[in-house]
Amino acid sequence: MPHTPTVFLIDDDQAVRDAIGLLLQASGLAVETFASAADFLEAGVVQRPGCLVLDVRMPGLSGLDLQKQLRAQGYRIPIIFMTGHGDVPMAIRAMKAGAFDFIEKPFQGQILLARIREALDLDSRERRRQACRDSAAARMALLSPREREVLERVAEGQYNKVIAAELGISLSTVEIHRKRVMEKLKAESLSDLIRLLALLNAQS
Amino acid sequence: MVGAQDRKPRARERDPEPAANRWRPSQLHPATLSLLFVLAGLLWVLCVDPLLARWLDAAAQAPKPWPSALAITLGGMLLYWLLQARATSARQTQDLRLAEFIEQITDVAFIKDRQSRYRLLNAAGARLACRPLAECLNRDDLALFPPEMAHRLLEEDRQVLAGGALLSCEHTFVLQGDTRTFLSTKWPCRNAGGQIIGILGIARDITARKQVEERSERARADLESRVRERTAQLSAINQDLERQIAARIQAEIALRESEERFRQLTEHIQEVFWVHGIGEERTLYISPAYEAVWGRPIHGLHERPLDWLESIHPDDRARVQAAHVAKQCSGHFDEEYRIVRPDGAIRWIWDRGFPIRDDAGHVYRIAGLAEDITRRKLAEDQLRRQQVELARMARLSLAVELASSLAHELNQPLAAIVAYTQACLALLRQDHADPRVLTGPLDEVVNQGMRAGEIIRHLRELVQKHPAAQSALDLNALIRSVVHYAQLELRQAGVVLNLELDESLPAVLADDIQIQLAVLYVLRNAIEALNEKHGDPRVLTVRTARMDPERVLATVHDTGRGFSQEVEAHLFQPFFTTKPGGMGLGLSVSRSIVEAQNGQLWASANPEGGASFHFSLPVHPDT
Numbered sequence: 001m002p003h004t005p006t007v008f009l010i011d012d013d014q015a016v017r018d019a020i021g022l023l024l025q026a027s028g029l030a031v032e033t034f035a036s037a038a039d040f041l042e043a044g045v046v047q048r049p050g051c052l053v054l055d056v057r058m059p060g061l062s063g064l065d066l067q068k069q070l071r072a073q074g075y076r077i078p079i080i081f082m083t084g085h086g087d088v089p090m091a092i093r094a095m096k097a098g099a100f101d102f103i104e105k106p107f108q109g110q111i112l113l114a115r116i117r118e119a120l121d122l123d124s125r126e127r128r129r130q131a132c133r134d135s136a137a138a139r140m141a142l143l144s145p146r147e148r149e150v151l152e153r154v155a156e157g158q159y160n161k162v163i164a165a166e167l168g169i170s171l172s173t174v175e176i177h178r179k180r181v182m183e184k185l186k187a188e189s190l191s192d193l194i195r196l197l198a199l200l201n202a203q204s
Numbered sequence: 205m206v207g208a209q210d211r212k213p214r215a216r217e218r219d220p221e222p223a224a225n226r227w228r229p230s231q232l233h234p235a236t237l238s239l240l241f242v243l244a245g246l247l248w249v250l251c252v253d254p255l256l257a258r259w260l261d262a263a264a265q266a267p268k269p270w271p272s273a274l275a276i277t278l279g280g281m282l283l284y285w286l287l288q289a290r291a292t293s294a295r296q297t298q299d300l301r302l303a304e305f306i307e308q309i310t311d312v313a314f315i316k317d318r319q320s321r322y323r324l325l326n327a328a329g330a331r332l333a334c335r336p337l338a339e340c341l342n343r344d345d346l347a348l349f350p351p352e353m354a355h356r357l358l359e360e361d362r363q364v365l366a367g368g369a370l371l372s373c374e375h376t377f378v379l380q381g382d383t384r385t386f387l388s389t390k391w392p393c394r395n396a397g398g399q400i401i402g403i404l405g406i407a408r409d410i411t412a413r414k415q416v417e418e419r420s421e422r423a424r425a426d427l428e429s430r431v432r433e434r435t436a437q438l439s440a441i442n443q444d445l446e447r448q449i450a451a452r453i454q455a456e457i458a459l460r461e462s463e464e465r466f467r468q469l470t471e472h473i474q475e476v477f478w479v480h481g482i483g484e485e486r487t488l489y490i491s492p493a494y495e496a497v498w499g500r501p502i503h504g505l506h507e508r509p510l511d512w513l514e515s516i517h518p519d520d521r522a523r524v525q526a527a528h529v530a531k532q533c534s535g536h537f538d539e540e541y542r543i544v545r546p547d548g549a550i551r552w553i554w555d556r557g558f559p560i561r562d563d564a565g566h567v568y569r570i571a572g573l574a575e576d577i578t579r580r581k582l583a584e585d586q587l588r589r590q591q592v593e594l595a596r597m598a599r600l601s602l603a604v605e606l607a608s609s610l611a612h613e614l615n616q617p618l619a620a621i622v623a624y625t626q627a628c629l630a631l632l633r634q635d636h637a638d639p640r641v642l643t644g645p646l647d648e649v650v651n652q653g654m655r656a657g658e659i660i661r662h663l664r665e666l667v668q669k670h671p672a673a674q675s676a677l678d679l680n681a682l683i684r685s686v687v688h689y690a691q692l693e694l695r696q697a698g699v700v701l702n703l704e705l706d707e708s709l710p711a712v713l714a715d716d717i718q719i720q721l722a723v724l725y726v727l728r729n730a731i732e733a734l735n736e737k738h739g740d741p742r743v744l745t746v747r748t749a750r751m752d753p754e755r756v757l758a759t760v761h762d763t764g765r766g767f768s769q770e771v772e773a774h775l776f777q778p779f780f781t782t783k784p785g786g787m788g789l790g791l792s793v794s795r796s797i798v799e800a801q802n803g804q805l806w807a808s809a810n811p812e813g814g815a816s817f818h819f820s821l822p823v824h825p826d827t
Contacts, residue, residue: 012695013616015652019623022645026630059698084615105619109626 005120006030006050010040011082012058020053023109029116037061046075049127051100051119056083056090064090067097076126078119136196142184150177155197234291238284245276312407315393320344320361323402334380353377364390364403385414476574480557482532483568485509497553497576499545517542517550535559535567540577552581588800614659617652624649662689674801676711676824677719679748679756686723687746693728694744697735702745709748712756712821714801719821722797722805725790726760726817733764733815755820763814767807775807
């Protein structure tokens, strides 16, 4: 059963955690709160759709440490950092490491909510694109080596005649391969084919 | 008269002999005596008798003279014969005695002929030659004595025969292994014609005398050398004495100079030199500097010995008086006190006294030095003020540093307040019917507001400028409150804090703000040390315990990287730091704070790694 997008809130200060949690809930968002980065990792929720709202400074594993760890493991969940006053160098580091945003405490609830919504949107878009990539990759895997060779040359814009000469096969054989590739990849046209390849290349 | 001719050379031979042999000097020759008798008789018979007879009896017939003269002549002949016989007998007796004497004497006596053959030798001579007398006669020295000796003797003989004079000399010979010395005298033997026909000689063994002489000579030489040595010694001693005397004179001069110098010193140094007599209970001497330092005349002190005590500042007087009484026994005195000069100025005096003992070892005087240390005291006060100021500055800079952290800490409740309030607003906007739902968040808003106020109050306390005031202080409570300030830093550094506080700890005597600051610095130092360390565990332990009856001990123990020996030497130096961006003031300020509170602060390396900082503080006297 697919999860609803959730805001994962991590702050070691209980009052801050409760207050923001309450605010987000009152704004109609699904919220799960954690007292530390370690608690969050242990909960096993990291693959679920949503976004992270993190305090930068925390005892034990800091917000930046968690960000680094998640990225290293390939998780792309958007992260919004919260910080106290004057942590500009830390903010820069966080943004360079790919944070979604960085907001300073205390903050307007509207701003936080707006940023959270954007982050959730990004996450769902990312997830959709990821799903497309996954299916494209799955279809790609169905191609035979010869069909893959033909596809590469078609994508480069070569004529069938040239492809046949290069691969040392007949023109009609090239045409059969090309047709099979279109079928296997469920591509309607040459432009569909190109888009699919671009999607896959973007992933790699 | 042949005998007389014979005797003549004999008499000459005897000449050298001692006078004892001429034992009848008045003796007249028998012939002379007999002739005189005959002449006198004839004179009487021929001249005197006829005259006498005529004078006495003119009538008497003069007797015939011839028979009388014949009788007298015969009587003279008889007399001569008698006298001659007697003289011969006497001479024979004398010759015998002489021969016997020659035989008996221990000296060697001899007569040699011109060929140096012994013609006569006494027993001593034969003994010397170790032969019977018969074997010696008619032999020369070569046959009787060792060659070397014989040649010398023959050479002498030749000298005597050639020179015809007496020769006397000493010889030393080796005979039968003995070294013997002889004094020999030789002279020529002449016949009636004065021709030398031989040699007469006598030799005396003077070995013993020689030895005695040598011994005495040696003894004399020895004595002389000893005398010389002794003289040398004496002269050396004399020189030494002279030198000593010179040195003593010098020393005396030097002493006089040194006394002079001492007098000059005591009269010109700025310190007051004094001598106090215990028995007399008065000041025996005080240098003129007294007048300059105390601003009082010396004669006043001599007139009223307690003038000195009266000059002491009332606050110090009781203490100094007690020390003054104590010094009468111990002889020692070491006090710092203030004096009030007649012009009202206050001077700080450092006064020290040392015992002077008599031969029996009893302290009978005390000599001392009183120094005006006002300037030094003022400098010390200045330094102390500077230290306090430095501590305050450090405290301010700490506050500035903490401000950023505290701002973050303040942001937490503020963020919570804002979020709670907006949550409430959101709930209200959703037309939530039940406003009681809002009570929980609103209570939290209040709590967070209070929390923010508390943080600000702590901040104000921290930077507030307190005068140094010592009071009874609960060190455990102080540490807890300081830990509260440091909570944020502890959290950010991911440090686990253990408090092991001895709940039975007595109160300490210290200024709480100052000690808080010192504890905070030490804690921060430990937290920073842990922050530099990568990986766990990051544990900070704060302990308190009673160190001894007078002191309590607090220890801040960390599991950081510790410090090297080089760093250890500089740990408490101002502006020494191993941290980028650190001021290097924290520990040095902490140490001066703790020391100003009569405590000590030091560091040690933990055996298992990390460092410990310890500080001690005095227990409050009322506990």
